[in-house]
Amino acid sequence: MSLRIPKERREVVVFTRNHKLEGEMYLLMDSRISDELNVRVKEFIPITNAKIYTLSGDSLLFTTDFVTVNKSSIDLVLTKPAPGEI
Secondary structure, X not given: OOOOOOEEEEEEEEEEXXXXXXXXXXXXXXXXXXXXXXXXXXXXXXXXXXXXXXXOOOOEEEEEEEEEEEHHHEEEEEEOOOOOOO
């Protein structure tokens, strides 16, 4: 018996008050990013394979395999289209 919950990888761009982040979010199958953001018991959103830029996006500040972002600091989340979706 597997306890693993199937999830879907989505490439995202997250804008906070001070930074732009590019990376991947994992969502429950057939769920939306807004569903993840509206879960009240979770204050942080995990982002994997993250690149953190200045807010203007001009300078790469940091790369990391994993970062969590406080939902209250998120201003905007964009998804990158999957190959073939354009």
